[in-house]
Amino acid sequence: MTALSQRPRAMIAAAVAAGTVGLSYAFGAPHAHAVTQRAISPGDAIRYITAAGADTCTLAFAFTAHSHTYGVTAGHCVANAGGYVTDVISGYRGSVVAFDYDPTRRGNDFALIHFGQAPVAATMLGTTVDAVSVPAADQPICHTGVSSGTSCGQLSAQYGVGQYLTTGLNDVPGDSGGPVWPRHGIDDIAIVGIWLGSHIDHDGTPYGRFYPLDHALTQLGATTTAR
Missing domain, CATH: 2.40.10.10 (Trypsin-like serine proteases)
Known part of the structure; x- marks a missing residue:
């Protein structure tokens, strides 16, 4: 390794x-x-x-x-x-x-x-993974984890060196490493990221974090x- x-x-x-x-x-x-x-x-x-x-x-x-x-x-x-x-x-x-x-x-x-x-x-989730894509700020974003299942929210902002923050997505131990995705057309999913966990901002606001898959x-x- x-x-x-x-x-x-x-x-x-x-x-x-x-x-x-x-x-x-x-x-x-x-x-x-x-x-x-x-x-x-x-x-x-x-x-x-x-x-x-x-x-x-x-x-x-x-x-x-x-x-x-x-x-x-x-x-x-x-x-x-x-x-x-x-x-x-x-x-x-x-x-x-x-x-x-x-x-x-x-x-x-x-x-x-x-x-x-x-x-x-x-x-x-029974749906074709059509492509790897870069995150887009103008659409809802979801993640799937083995502990919390699938939840959806919004892309918030870039964070640190290369990471992104999200709002409205659940995070439970075991979810780390899972796919972050929006719908890609009607019948396909585009995986955009690797779920990393949560982040609490200096003002106490909770966010989710992911790293871009591409x-x-x-x-x-x-x-x-x-x-």
């Missing part, structure tokens, strides 16, 4: 490539054997298991690259070294390829998980279809 926050940004793509392969991803259909076994999907519950115990988070995004399956979640979910990940829904086990976590909670917070050749579904994928060396 590579802690990206301890390396120059120029080495991020190389660190990921050293762990597996270059990541030019696709929204792939499940492999043929997924007929009898659940596929890995955005919004799945994941457990990060170490000698000290286990922590629950949510998977923000899943994709295939060179016939391998990867997932993206929050970096703080896997910041304790020496563990492995289990996708609770499908039962597949994964390894952390790389992560970046700013302990001030104002900057980078994302992780890349390798699930081998597990099947992946390009759906969430930025995380770019820093992990993935070629995105963000628009």
Whole structure:
């Protein structure tokens, strides 16, 4: 596992490539054997298991690259070294390829998980995940977490270095790492971010926080279809 926050940004793509392969991803259909076994999907519950115990988070995004399956979640979910990940829904086990976590909670917070050749579904909540997109301020925004379910609110403002604040979205332990999304057209979902948790402003106002998914994928060396 590579802690990206301890390396120059120029080495991020190389660190990921050293762990597996270059990541030019696709929204792939499940492999043929997924007929009898659940596929890995955005919004799945994941457990990060170490000698000290286990922590629950949510998977923000899943994709295939060179016939391998990867997932993206929050970096703080896997910041304790020496563990492995289990996708609770499908039962597949994964390894952390790389992560970046700013302990001030104002900057980078994302992780890349390798699930081998597990099947992946390009759906969430029964809806097609159409694209990765940048956040838009003129539409409602939602997030899905394994503890609180799905809630919707509004994009508020940028925060720290690269993060965004939201209002009206629930946050319960276990939700971290989950997908942040608006509707993308009538029948599709566009995942825009990785849910990070809550933030209380200096005046006591509560906000939610997320990190843009397209930025995380770019820093992990993935070629995105963000628009």
